[in-house]
Amino acid sequence: MPVKAPPAPAPVYTWTGSYIGGNIGWAEVSAHFDDSRLGDDGRLSKSGFAGGGQIGRDYQFASNWVIGVQGLKNGVAARCSAPRPY
Secondary structure (H helix, E strand, O other): OOOOOOOOOOOOOOOOEEEEEEEEEEEEEEEEEEEOOOOEEEEEEEEEEEEEEEEEEEEEEEOOEEEEEEEEEEEEOOOOOOOOOO
């Protein structure tokens, strides 16, 4: 009589390891101001590239506990400026 093979064991999953990654996006800055002294009402807006990266290392030391370190660097290339009244 044929015998069935036993089921395959569940895969072992671990969070231990290193990683590196990046991100890109778009940022928009918008401001509205009202100066009642000078009667000036204005809006400032600017948009630009946003991006950065990260690198890290994690260690899983129990079935449900993970510790790690991570370094991040992000930036936005959007600047607003307004003239000063004085």
